[in-house]
Amino acid sequence: IVPVINKIDLPSAHPELVKKEIEDVIGIDAEDALLTSAKEGIGIEEVLEAIVSRIPPPKGDENKPLKALIFGSFYDNYKGAISFVRVVDGIVKPGMRIKMFSTGKVFEVTEVGMFRPNLYPVEELKAGEVGYIAASIKNVKDTRVGDTITDADNPADSPLPGYKEVVPMVFCGIYPADGQDYENLKEALEKLQLNDASLVFEPDTSAALGFGFRCGFLGLLHMEIVQERLEREYNLNLVTTAPSVIYKVYKTNGEVLDLDNPTKMPPLTQIDHIEEPIVEATIMVPTEYVGAVMELCQDRRGTYLGMEYLEQTRVLLKYEMPLNEIIYDFFDALKSRTRGYASFDYELKGYKESNLVKLDILINGELVDALSMIVHKDKAYEKARKIVEKLKENIPRHLFEIPIQAAIGSKIIARETV
Template sequence: MKQIRNFCIIAHIDHGKSTLADRLIQACGGVTQRELHEQMLDSMDIERERGITIKSNTITLDYRGADGQDYQLNLIDTPGHVDFSHEVRRSLMACEGALMVVDASQGVEAQTVANLYLALEYDLELLPVINKIDLPAADIDRVREEIDSDLGLDPFAAIPVSAKTGQGIEDVLAGIVEHLPPPSGDPDAPLKALVFDAHFDKYRGVILQCRVMEGTLKPRDEIHFMHADRDYKVDELGYNQLKAVPKKQLSAGEVGYVVAGVKSVQDIEIGDTITLVDRPAAEPIPGYQPAKQVVFSSIYPMSTDEYQDLTKALEKLAINDAALTFEKDSSAALGFGFRCGFLGLLHLDVIQERLQREFDIGLVISAPSVSYKLNLNDGSTVEVDNPSYWPDPTNIQSASEPYIKASILIPEEYVGPVMELCRDHRSESQTMNYLAAGRLEVVSEMPLGEVLFDFYDKLKMITRGYGSFDYVPIEYRPTDVVKVDILVNKEPVDALSYLVHRDKARARALHYCEQLAEAIPRHQFKIPIQGAIGGTIISRATIQPYRKDVTAKLYGGDVSRKKKLLEKQKKGKAKMKQFGSVNIPQKAFVSVLRADKD
């Protein structure tokens, strides 16, 4: 067990985690030169295209140290984006140490600090690594200062590397063996294994990624999931070495895969504890937290005959992504669809793109919203995330919405615009911490619903890309939230309804009305588009009608003939307006949201 090191790589998004993992795999001979490609551990096309990691991945490497001993390194590559912090949390539970990667040009950023606190929560040993030292803008001394002042780690223990060129990789491997502790555990104790990830294979079912804490696991063992309360039989187990390598057993301290005939990721819980049926452990491994959906949106197929395809596609995605939740939903304007729960906007964006790319389904997505807690007059409490289920305002006693604690790291010169941006998004408290020369952290408490649409884009714009943003949910606080209905020709369109704070209702309603007025084609009659809270109209836009020149055929005579024809046309238009239906194209629903996001 002294020859094993379990560690993960944590960092802010785009600081070079996946590239560093590639170089470590290459240095340990885990891949041949012919098989080598960028982002070895990222399996999805969307991960490679965007240069981001969405799913944690693990690999077992063999390394011969300077002392001539052979070591087994179990590396877990984690996502950097705030939406997938639950993946990072589970990976940390499976490790004794972590490489804390910091970009030599950008320095310590918001997610770096957030990941540090996560790692300290699980009492991990941290080894700082300064990456991208080959860049012209790299400033190693400044980054060492930031590691000391912001992270409280030893700045001289930080290893400077360039994951792109391979410089300093041997020092990192030596540092892992020297500084990170080996695992502890008793191979003869009752089995305790943590399921920290899983993915679906269409031939073998669910393949579990496990870290054995205590005891020994062998093929043919009867296993029991302590949270899900299910029993299975182990078919195969082994190490992940880019390809699955079967072994005769996994004992305490080791990380590997387990195949046990599990049919769907929904049947088990990621973060669960495995034990043996005939010799169970007394209690599960502590620290398990289920993924919590914070953003909700309705997804409808572009054409109604694709509904069955969308159902199958969501079921297939949910097999691999246990954090995605969905239930049936319907809309008078868009037909049948699903109400889905996501971990954040990037998660929503990734799922939407995968549905369109992997399953070729055109989608219409409703405005994302958060979950509100309502206290009703009859004393009951309900949670509502869908405008369709919003109760009558007269029955609502009080409402509360989720708040977050946002940590924004910026260069000093942008502090004014950033504080103003936070105030525009209903920030309740702002504090500033000076981290290093020219860099500061703005800590702000604000509603999660305000961050959903354009906050991150605006932050990147006003800080010219140098601002970084991270948040943690804190609590629910009282709010004055209203449901805004959009009326087209005096008829409400349920797919366009949304929940918003009363102060922001008119501005958003005006935006919706203007976008719809541009997207809906003109008809033979005037179409009013209105935003309304209950019976109160708060915004309006009008689509002017086509006008047929009914007097063109006249060539003289009394003016009363002209008036008679115009009067007849007027009556016809009034009748048409009363009975005519407005054709709302699908692009109108998309245009409202797209412009809102931009």
Template structure:
């Protein structure tokens, strides 16, 4: 065990951790030159295109230092805030972390939040300054930032370049020398922490784990502690670029288990694997069920594709256990599913994967969050969809989820960012200057406000310089009302939303104006109204397409023209009662892009 080192890499998006991982694999000769490609650990095309890590990966390297052979387990983590629970479990499986900071950009929001996670788990932090080969690198200034944040010595900071491979040998030496060897007892009952799982269509679900205590052997009957299910360990092994089977894996090491599991609910990240014969007394601390934060309806474009969509979501859920869905129907869109996502990026990725992997073209409704509704009888309901709200006279009060938002930006954009956050009902908690021209501000704000377009606006007011990170705090009472959109007096359920009372009037007016542009003209007038309860707060009218029925009356008496117009009017009235207004698909998407 003394020659094993388990470490992870933490960094903000785009600070080069996947590229640095490539160099580590290259220097330790884990990957042959033939297999080497950029971002070798990112499997999905999506990950390579967006330059983000979606699923975390693990890989074992062998490194010889001063004649002694060491086994280094790299547990790669996703960098994005939506996947912070996965990051926390990966961090719990390690003893050390490489903190990678981009020399051209300095410290960003996610670097800090992941760093706090690592420090909370008592990891040994090795600061690495990446991209030092670039012309815009501010080596000394960023070193100052790291010293201020970590309180380490300047000479402890390693300078490297993931692109050219400069400084990679020093990083490997530092991992061996600074990261402590894992602690654990081979003789104790088996305790292994699951930090990730992947789905293989031929072999079922493969769980990646780190053995804390005990030994796991091939063919042994194992139990998943929190899920309560039992399986046989058909194959266990270590993770090289491909899986390589072993007879046993001992305490301190990282490996995978294949036991023919077909149901993704049985394998939860953060769960503990133990032996059925000699079970451990308690699970490894820190397990939690991942709760979706953002909800949206997903509907097939063609109504007859409903069953295909169900099958696609089932397969996708095997790959990504944090996706939840349940069937729902809408008058405007037909049958579809209400899906729960960890955040906005997660939602975007699921949509993209549905399209790429299953060729499913879908319509997504306006994303919203879940609310706690307290009724006058004292009951508490969780509402994920505005149409699920009880009648207004039965509601005592509504609570909505709040987050702690952390924004790091250059000082010159501070005013614009403050205004943006306050407009979004944010309350400034504190601000502190990391360096003379970089400031970190913390806001307490409702999650519903950032779901919509907050991130885009933040990037535009700060010219792309601000970085943003958030985590859920708790639910707080709020003044919310349900805004309905009516077409000719009929509510369109897919366009209704729960909205803060003071914003409702503006939002309703803009909605009506937008829909007026998008709904095609019919043979009769269409009234578009925004309503809160029974009160109409905004109205627009799409005028009817009219035929000139008086064209054949040249000259003569006015009463003959009047008679024809009255006849047309009556026809229009009758048509309006039987005619249905078709809402085009663009209208549902336009709401998302509303300014």
């Protein structure tokens, strides 16, 4: 790791204090940390020299059969799907026939090149080099991130290890506001999935929203980025449902169901118990906001694990919390209570049994499946009250009464009338 401290040209810059923080928080020696300012061009040459001198060179043999790892890709309307690769062994050049290990499909290379920073064609890519390969690949699914490219005429014995399979943690439904955009949305998701192997999606239908997709994400930030890119880059007008997590539903007949969509929850009479994912949350916060953050965590069903003072002004709080309580607005609430100074991280710890119920929303007596959610029984009334009040504000008035009801099973727990 080469520590680099940027923005040293700012009046509020304190490089020596930041060096100490790097040593205290990250635990690496910051004595030789490079001081830079990208804006003023200070220390840029030193960073490049440090990369050359401190980071070991890549290993590889250009005489062995070709092995290249795909780490990214994008679709070009003229050249087809272009793969970003790291050549581990061998050489790749235009005119070669290459084979994808995962699909076995063979393509002829039309262009290879490097990033400078734009695509810059070269005669060949050798072992240890990073660049791109264009081979008139029509289908984006043929250039999956983590796949290995080899020489079709002299193939390697085995593929590279690739990347660890990622498991989506947060799910939500994404539907086009205009039903005619369904195919455009499908195409956009496939193109995004090209260089984002962690994005998963499957077709879904809703009585209220029509045809769309149930999408899985690594977390909230990932979900927001994908939604933003779909709207900005592909000019799609989207409707998204409330995010959900994967629950484990243990049925009375011994069957275990992984539930990522509240509408698929079996009847209460068939459920023995439900388990929800639990995470270990780590929150770094200035000392003056510790009380407000602890109150927020307790309110979200958090279990206090410990507190550690990193320095006089900074504290590390550890809580065990249900993932369900984090995915809605926890991060926004944390930032507002700490004026943006808190940093938050979490990792999945496992599953724990919990008293969960399915909350349904009925408008004019009709169940709206897109608004269903799974909540803790103790918080069901509070959540139901907020939803029906919000819907009352947003649904336009008519010449007749429209009841908005929130129900658990057949029991109505909250109601408003438009």
